Amino acid sequence: MSRSENMARVKNKNTKPELYIRRLLWKEGFRYRLHSKKLPGKPDLYLPKYNTAIFVNGCFWHLHDNCKYASFPKNNHEFWKKKLLSNKERDKNIYSKLNESDIKVLVIWGCEVQNMLKDEVYRNRRLSEIKSFILGKNSDVPQTGE
Numbered sequence: 637m638s639r640s641e642n643m644a645r646v647k648n649k650n651t652k653p654e655l656y657i658r659r660l661l662w663k664e665g666f667r668y669r670l671h672s673k674k675l676p677g678k679p680d681l682y683l684p685k686y687n688t689a690i691f692v693n694g695c696f697w698h699l700h701d702n703c704k705y706a707s708f709p710k711n712n713h714e715f716w717k718k719k720l721l722s723n724k725e726r727d728k729n730i731y732s733k734l735n736e737s738d739i740k741v742l743v744i745w746g747c748e749v750q751n752m753l754k755d756e757v758y759r760n761r762r763l764s765e766i767k768s769f770i771l772g773k774n775s776d777v778p779q780t781g782e
Contacts, residue, residue: 653749654692677730688740699724
């Protein structure tokens with residue numbers, strides 16, 4: 637299978653990390669809209685009651701800072717560098733537009749979800765931070781995923 641065939645198979649909606657986060661939040665009583673076309677960037681989840689947009693980003697595609705999963709492929713390096721850096725810039729602009737509209741933005745990284753799946757203590761702590769952010773009790777949720 638060629639690289640382009642492989643990349644064409646990569647989903648951008650309803651990914652496993654996104655479904656996992658959706659299940660956790662649903663169990664906690666949060667209700668949301670999926671991929672709202674009315675909002676810039678079509679967030680993975682939008683919680684209208686709390687005016688919060690949640691993006692579940694893949695570390696590779698969105699260049700998660702200091703993450704082992706975020707690196708430029710060696711083949712066709714310049715193409716990928718340009719593409720991934722433009723993705724990161726686009727994300728920044730989208731988050732800015734949402735913030736200007738008084739919509740809180742939370743980014744949950746793929747590596748965070750992996751850690752949540754592996755470690756129950758980490759999952760509970762991270763879920764508590766996410767809930768506090770959504771409820772407005774903590775406007776500075778750590779978004780590192782490390």
